[in-house]
């Protein structure tokens with residue numbers, strides 16, 4: 438029992454630190470007195486938690502304007518000038534590195550894009566070189582979030598099978614970059630990253646039950662239920678893209694044929710259009726040409742939408758989300774696409790499940806997901822209990 442009695446004070450301190458962070462995340466900057474009032478604990482308890490968080494670099498203090506009367510009031514906020522976090526999106530074709538403050542504000546002029554190298558050591562070498570160029574003197578870099586498509590063992594932090602970025606199979610880019618750069622890091626499955634992005638930056642801010650269907654490069658699903666990401670035993674849940682849909686269909690990156698993601702993604706549309714035009718064309722160029730009126734893709738878009746509706750109906754039937762967000766550039770091709778997709782999904786999904794679910798376009802991005810992921814990792818890791826924490830404890 439001595440283990441419990443010695444562990445408890447440390448655990449209670451961590452819970453209080455997490456609670457202080459939550460208040461500042463949800464309410465924005467506030468004074469120690471405000472935090473004490475909202476937490477409902479004693480001032481010394483808050484002071485102790487704040488002191489630890491200031492030492493760790495997660496919080497900073499600043500003088501708020503005081504309308505010309507009295508001394509400026511000292512306020513607390515998530516570190517925005519004294520600390521930064523980094524995100525790395527690893528994807529087919531290209532990778533992106535982004536920089537943000539701990540309150541999630543992205544510094545767009547610091548974004549770096551590079552082609553995804555063909556060899557894993559080159560990926561780590563190139564990414565770490567770019568990341569080092571973003572480290573700033575006088576600003577503490579607190580951590581790095583890395584997103585990857587495919588099957589990620591979230592416990593072991595290893596990419597197991599990434600049909601679209603196979604160069605990462607069997608590797609842990611987060612751990613390798615962490616040891617090279619001396620930074621805490623976390624590896625996120627990209628659909629999980631998109632869920633976190635939608636909750637921090639998009640339209641899922643107050644939602645605890647929603648799903649995210651990513652239909653960009655491949656097709657993947659992230660599900661947040663009761664406020665927690667559905668991961669399965671070791672993080673492999675949600676790989677809807679490799680449902681076998683078309684016997685003897687197109688070869689998929691996973692090695693099988695006719696998987697859903699070969700039929701229902703931005704990449705699937707690009708392949709269909711490329712086949713017709715007799716040249717390689719990607720989704721960005723398709724969007725540009727269609728919007729200029731120089732390319733008609735109605736037939737191909739109809740085919741892909743039909744399969745995308747199947748993916749939506751399957752997600753709604755299986756997981757009963759309050760909102761299903763869909764991430765795709767195809768919405769930029771046709772302003773009526775979302776309505777058509779809703780209609781087609783209604784024809785495939787179970788009626789009660791469909792009627793209790795809204796279908797919306799996702800607003801969060803993968804780059805935002807890496808930042809939301811590392812912020813969640815840095816703030817959540819202060820509490821080791823697997824339970825929601827809403828109140829401070831003294």
Ligand SMILES: [Zn+2]
Pocket residue numbers: 600678679689690691692693696
């Ligand atoms: Zn597949």
